[in-house]
Amino acid sequence: ATPTSIMVGTGRAAEMGVLFRKGEALQTLRSAEIIAIDKTGTLTKGRPQLTDLNTAPGFDHHTVLALVAAAEARSEHPIAEAVVSAARAAGLAIADPEKFEAIPGFGTRVAVAGKTVHVGADRLMARLGLDVSVFASDAVRLGDEGKSPLYAAIDDKLAAILAVADPIKETTPQAVRALHDLGLKLAIVTGDNRRTAEAIARKLGIEEVLAEVLPDGKVAAVRRLQADGRKIAFVGDGINDAPALAAADVGIAIGTGTDVAIESGDVVLMSGDLFGVPNAIALSRATIRNIK
Ligand code: ADP
Numbered sequence: 176a177t178p179t180s181i182m183v184g185t186g187r188a189a190e191m192g193v194l195f196r197k198g199e200a201l202q203t204l205r206s207a208e209i210i211a212i213d214k215t216g217t218l219t220k221g222r223p224q225l226t227d228l229n230t231a232p233g234f235d236h237h238t239v240l241a242l243v244a245a246a247e248a249r250s251e252h253p254i255a256e257a258v259v260s261a262a263r264a265a266g267l268a269i270a271d272p273e274k275f276e277a278i279p280g281f282g283t284r285v286a287v288a289g290k291t292v293h294v295g296a297d298r299l300m301a302r303l304g305l306d307v308s309v310f311a312s313d314a315v316r317l318g319d320e321g322k323s324p325l326y327a328a329i330d331d332k333l334a335a336i337l338a339v340a341d342p343i344k345e346t347t348p349q350a351v352r353a354l355h356d357l358g359l360k361l362a363i364v365t366g367d368n369r370r371t372a373e374a375i376a377r378k379l380g381i382e383e384v385l386a387e388v389l390p391d392g393k394v395a396a397v398r399r400l401q402a403d404g405r406k407i408a409f410v411g412d413g414i415n416d417a418p419a420l421a422a423a424d425v426g427i428a429i430g431t432g433t434d435v436a437i438e439s440g441d442v443v444l445m446s447g448d449l450f451g452v453p454n455a456i457a458l459s460r461a462t463i464r465n466i467k
Pocket residue numbers: 214215247250252254255278279280281282283294295296297323324325365366367368388389390415
């Protein structure tokens with residue numbers, strides 16, 4: 176491609192709110208076969224709400240919610256915000272934890288009111304040696320509803336199963352259809368639970384799901400998709416997406432996402448939704464066609 180045509184292409188993209196930070200991405204994007212997409216904040220709004228809390232025998236609903244909120248009070252995870260707002264809405268006092276620890280990809284641990292509280296995914300409970308099978312049917316149902324189940328342990332006893340729901344962005348289904356119309360394969364890459372991710376994939380008609388990916392595993396997920404020499408574009412918004420954005424053949428950052436993600440992207444979508452992706456790909460194909 177000539178430098179002039181790339182300048183024209185990137186200029187037209189900018190008018191559509193698609194920022195090419197690297198001119199060569201305009202050419203690479205044309206040959207992308209798979210679009211791997213982060214779930215939380217990219218396909219979904221990234222603003223989950225607490226929808227469920229079922230306590231284990233011997234635990235009181237409000238006591239558990241207040242302790243879970245204390246465990247999440249200092250966390251920056253979107254799930255934490257959902258839990259804290261729910262406790263506030265219930266009029267509960269949220270104690271300030273004495274000791275807070277974020278366990279990336281797992282959850283949180285705090286010491287509060289003389290108790291140790293853990294909140295997080297089933298694998299966090301597994302790490303504590305806690306059996307969550309009393310909540311097995313709840314977990315299946317919640318996951319199938321597209322909600323993310325999480326668990327609370329108080330002083331090393333399983334206290335509750337909770338769930339948060341993160342609605343799909345209004346523009347996502349149409350963007351997914353446009354990507355399929357361009358002949359692309361789509362994959363979800365997420366740290367979230369498998370059933371939840373599969374429910375979202377089913378709803379959107381996305382064919383591949385890489386779930387329960389730990390924060391440092393997103394790069395490996397991209398490499399796996401690249402296996403047969405296929406070109407991958409990765410779309411994401413979070414701090415934990417930055418390495419995958421860099422590892423992909425083309426990294427596409429959501430412009431409303433974190434600074435780290437934006438700096439790691441070859442392409443930035445200013446509109447904050449997925450719709451820039453099919454636009455950018457269509458433009459990339461048209462630009463390169465004109466050059467030939
Ligand atoms: P993602 O944002 O894609 O879900 P993360 O690596 O941030 O990926 O988290 C993976 C999973 O770990 C979450 O889906 C959740 O189950 C659990 N988790 C992480 N942080 C927290 C937290 N602060 N509170 C509750 N659960 C958490």
